[in-house]
Amino acid sequence: MVSPRVIATDLDGTLLRFDGSLSPRTIDALSAAEAAGLRVVVVTARPPAATWMISDRLPCSAVVCANGAFTHLPDRADPVVRALDRDTSGTVVAKLLAAVPDLGFAVETGDGLVYEPAFEVSEWAAEAPWSTEVTGVEELLERATPVAKLLARAAETPLHDMRAEAQAAVGGLAEVTHSGGSRLLELSAPGVTKGNALADVCGSWGVTAEEVVYFGDMPNDLSALTWAGHGYAMANGHPDLFDPVLGLGVAPSHQEDGVARVVERILTEL
Template identity: 45%
Template sequence: MNTQRPPRLVATDLDGTLLRSDGTVSARTRAALSAAAAGGAEIVFVTARPPRAIAHIAEQVGHLGTAICVNGAVTYELARERIVGTRPVALDAATRMAETLAARLPGVGFAVETGIRVIAATGFGPRWDHDHRHVVVPTVSDVLRLAESIAKLFVWSADHHADPLLELARAAAAEHGECTHSGGSGLVEISAVGVSKASTLAAYCAARGIAPDEVVAFGDMPNDLDVLGWAGAAYAMANAHPAVLAATPRRAGTNDDDGVARVLERLFA
C-alpha cells in the first residue's frame, strides 16, 4: 500500500471483525468509519450475511457504504437499501454438488440462501437468530425447486468440524463451486465458480479505478482469506482463525477491543 496517503477503500468483514461479540458496532468503531469516509475512503462491508441480516448494522453505521454480501454473491447499497448486483449458483451446478456431496458424505444436510430467505431440507441443523425467513422442506430436491435464486448452497454435518468438512467439500465439488466457511460448526458455504468476497470486491474497485494497493482489509475467518490476500494492506484480527493468522502478517486487536477502529484511527490520523 502507498504509505504516503490513506487508503481509498476500507473493506471489512462483520462478524468476529467489525462487530463486537454481541453483534453491535461500538461508538469508537462508528466514529472511525465516519472519519475514514470523511477522509475520502469508500467503506465496503464484505460478509457472509445476506442483506436482510445487516439492516440493524446499517442503522448503526448511519447507512454508510456498500455491502458485499453472501460471500460475494450479492452487492447491496446501504444508503438506498437496495440490491445492485447478484452472482448466483446455476441450478444444474447446485444439483450436481448436492448429489455428489450426499453420496460421499451420508447424513449431511443442505440449505440454500436465495438472497431473500433460507430454504433448508429436513435434517439441516443450523438456525440463525437474526433471520426469521427460514423455511424447512422435506428434501434437498424441494429446496432447489423452491429457490428463487441460489446465492449460496449450505452443507452441514453434525459429525464434522468445519475445517475437515471444508476439505471434503472442496474435493467433491470444486469444479462446480467455490467452497469456504465462516466459522459455523460443521457448516460449509458454496458459491458459484469464480464468486468470492475478493472477486466481487475486485470488480467493485476496478469500476471505480481503485487499485489493490489502495485498499485496506480486515477479517477473521477462512472466507476472508481471499480478500486479505488481494488487498494492499491486510489485517487479521487477534481473535482470527489459525489459517488467517498464519497467512496474514499484520494484526489488529480483537473485535471486542475495537481492533478495526484502532487501525483506522492510525491510517486516517
C-alpha cells in the same frame, strides 16, 4: 506506502463485538474515514436481510453480502447477483452427499433461508419469518431461488474433514469456504468470493488493490485479505490467517475495537 482510498471490513468477529453490537468508537472511526475522503465497504457472509441493521448505521459506499453473491451499490436500484444455477446446484449436492453422507442442506436466497429437515437450524432461525422448511433436497432445489449461497451442515463429521472431502468432490463447480460455523460449509458459484466481489467494486471506482485496507477474521475472508494491499487479520481470528506466508497485518481483537484502532492510526498518517 500508497495512501488507502477504501476501508473494507467483515462484520461478525471483526467489526462487531461478541454481542453483535457496534461500538461508538467504531462508528466514529469509520465516519472519520469517510470525512477524510475514504470509501467504506462492508463485505460479509451474512445475507442482505441480516446486514442492513448494521450497514445502515455506517457510511457505506457499497455492501457485499453472502460472501460476494450480492453487491449493493447506492447508485443501483437492484443488487448485482452472482448465484449458482439450478443444474449445478443439484450436481454439487449429489457430489457432496456421496463424499459426506451425513450432510443436510439449506439455501440463502437473499430474501430468506430455505432448509430441509436434515439441516440443523437454530431455534431462532427456525422461527424467523424469513425461514422456510421444505420436505427434502429435491424440493429445496426447486423452491430456493436464487441459490446465492448453498449451506451444508454435517451431523457429526468434523469441519476440517468435511471441508477437505467437499473441496475434492466439488472441484471447480463451486467455491467452498466457511466462517467458523459448527460443521458448516458455505458454497458459492465459481469465482464468487469476497475478494473477487471487492475487486469488482473497487475496479468500478478506479481503485487499485494497493489502495485498499481489508479486515477479516475467518477463512472466507482470505480472498479479500490477500487481494487487498493491506490485509489485517483480527487477533481473535482463525489460525489459518496467521500463516507467515500470507504476510497479513494483525489488528487487535473485535472486543478491543481493533478495526477502529487501525483506522484511527491510518487517518493520522494521511
